[in-house]
Amino acid sequence: MDLKDLYRDVIVDHNRKPRNFGPMLSPDAHADGHNPLCGDRLTIYVSLDGDTVKEAKFEGSGCAISVASASLLTEAVKGKSVAEVDKLYGEVHELLTRRDTVAAPGLGKLAALSGVHEFPARVKCASLCWHTLNAALHPPQAAVLAPTSTE
Amino acid sequence: MNAALEPTPANTAPFDVEAIRADFPILHQEINGKPLAYLDNAASSQHPRVVIDSMSNYYERDHANVHRGVHTLSQRATDAFEAARENVRRFINARSTKEIIFVRGTTEAINLVAASFARPGIKPGDEILISWLEHHANIVPWQLLAEQTGAVLKVIPITPEGEVDFSAFEQLIGPRTRLLALAHVSNALGTIVPVEQFIAVARKHGVPVLLDGAQAIPHSRIDVQALGCDFYCFSGHKLCGPTGIGVLYGREAILDAMPPWQGGGDMILSVSFKGTTYNQLPWKFEAGTPDIAGVIGLGTAIQYLESIGMDRIAAYEHTLLEYATARLTTIPGLRIIGTAPRKAAVVSFALEGIHPHDIGTILDVEGVAIRTGHHCAMPVMEFYGVPATARASFAFYNTRAEVDRLTDALVKARDYLT
Numbered sequence A: 001m002d003l004k005d006l007y008r009d010v011i012v013d014h015n016r017k018p019r020n021f022g023p024m025l026s027p028d029a030h031a032d033g034h035n036p037l038c039g040d041r042l043t044i045y046v047s048l049d050g051d052t053v054k055e056a057k058f059e060g061s062g063c064a065i066s067v068a069s070a071s072l073l074t075e076a077v078k079g080k081s082v083a084e085v086d087k088l089y090g091e092v093h094e095l096l097t098r099r100d101t102v103a104a105p106g107l108g109k110l111a112a113l114s115g116v117h118e119f120p121a122r123v124k125c126a127s128l129c130w131h132t133l134n135a136a137l138h139p140p141q142a143a144v145l146a147p148t149s150t151e
Numbered sequence B: 001m002n003a004a005l006e007p008t009p010a011n012t013a014p015f016d017v018e019a020i021r022a023d024f025p026i027l028h029q030e031i032n033g034k035p036l037a038y039l040d041n042a043a044s045s046q047h048p049r050v051v052i053d054s055m056s057n058y059y060e061r062d063h064a065n066v067h068r069g070v071h072t073l074s075q076r077a078t079d080a081f082e083a084a085r086e087n088v089r090r091f092i093n094a095r096s097t098k099e100i101i102f103v104r105g106t107t108e109a110i111n112l113v114a115a116s117f118a119r120p121g122i123k124p125g126d127e128i129l130i131s132w133l134e135h136h137a138n139i140v141p142w143q144l145l146a147e148q149t150g151a152v153l154k155v156i157p158i159t160p161e162g163e164v165d166f167s168a169f170e171q172l173i174g175p176r177t178r179l180l181a182l183a184h185v186s187n188a189l190g191t192i193v194p195v196e197q198f199i200a201v202a203r204k205h206g207v208p209v210l211l212d213g214a215q216a217i218p219h220s221r222i223d224v225q226a227l228g229c230d231f232y233c234f235s236g237h238k239l240c241g242p243t244g245i246g247v248l249y250g251r252e253a254i255l256d257a258m259p260p261w262q263g264g265g266d267m268i269l270s271v272s273f274k275g276t277t278y279n280q281l282p283w284k285f286e287a288g289t290p291d292i293a294g295v296i297g298l299g300t301a302i303q304y305l306e307s308i309g310m311d312r313i314a315a316y317e318h319t320l321l322e323y324a325t326a327r328l329t330t331i332p333g334l335r336i337i338g339t340a341p342r343k344a345a346v347v348s349f350a351l352e353g354i355h356p357h358d359i360g361t362i363l364d365v366e367g368v369a370i371r372t373g374h375h376c377a378m379p380v381m382e383f384y385g386v387p388a389t390a391r392a393s394f395a396f397y398n399t400r401a402e403v404d405r406l407t408d409a410l411v412k413a414r415d416y417l418t
């Protein structure tokens, strides 16, 4: 195990300087996420233009992995349709949980999370924001039909 | 006054930590290519070879059910089981083995007291008094009791140093207090609570006292008679013994007056549909086939600790605590959380700009095992306004070299993430 696999430069940078960090005044969708084991808490806000994510922001506190993952998420989903975000959610989930998976080409900077699967105790840190975003875009009644795995 | 917990370095024979380490098979391994430095003893401690052997010997040669057969194996198992009870009695200086009840652990001991001692006769508005320092195991059973009976849970505040506020306690205890349930040592901060002072006040008010000794018993000599508590609870697995076994000490007269907790085999003398007669103490509280191997392992762990000497263990651990405190405070941005003047060998800390979870991962890659999180004491975290802390907790088999490795790994964590 090499720490450099987990704490890639991109991760360290997004932890130090989280992008799109802060409240959103009148979001079209938002949800809170909490990981009771480590105390990570975050809120994801989304503004929509029809079916397209105009902007995503987040607030909260957590470890470097969860903050960087949320920061990367807010950049990655901007301008994508909800269906595209759902596809990305699936790809990130694969990346975080599957061994020796090659980062899907569309992941861009999110590929920096590819070392997380070597640290199983940290997978939930990286996925918390994605589960939270999913809950924001697909509020509970929809989520019952399409349950999301929490690993 | 605090003799029961003060490190008293009476035995000045040099403490041969390397010889002690040789007794612990698990310590001699590499984690991620680095020698293991196990600094998570407050969560669970490791086992010397004699403890592991005592349990496998039991399974290989002596296993049968206890208290119920005339055949040789059942007799052997019963003898070993009851001999372990005597070891526990001697270890905590209880008057009688009738006062030693085997349970699953501290958690079960406290739940037993809540159900069989506190619950009968409690009235709405009666109060249970605990402190802000408590482990969830000494909070939630009382919250459940309060919900079910209308009793009220009162919480003694703590000071910024992490001490239980004695003058606030004197204000809070009163005519409605039914029980004072206190941690002897805080698992999250290491604070040694001067329980003798609290017990003296409780006595004046006629309030019985339960001590959660889970973190005190591995670090010091406990004398329940000198303490004067009514209940003392602890877990085997924090004492170099197995998981799944623990002890409730209760004063005999009180245990006698309590109704049984669980019903079943072993806790009865005779059963008939006209009426059932309960067994004597301690078996009245031990329904069903117990964790025989666990009890034997615990008895052996106690003998092992006695052979080293709890006073020498306390003195050695105290030097480790002082060394660790001195080394860690040299790290810029490191803040020790819990700075009571009297502490067990537990150091909780925060590192500015780095979440404890990241510290835990980076240290693990360096072979250093610590605990990060809320330590099952979320009110303590809330008090300090942190979601979690990193905690290094030492045992008598830890070394100064391991403290150095902890320090170096923390410096590395800082360099990585800030």
Ligand SMILES: Cc1ncc(COP(=O)(O)O)c(C=O)c1O
Pocket (backbone or CB within 6 Å): B042, B043, B104, B105, B106, B107, B108, B135, B137, B138, B183, B185, B186, B187, B212, B214, B215, B235, B246, B376
């Ligand atoms: C102070 C304290 N009380 C209670 C417990 C609960 O012990 P167990 O989980 O062995 O029942 C612990 C263990 O973490 C503890 O540290």
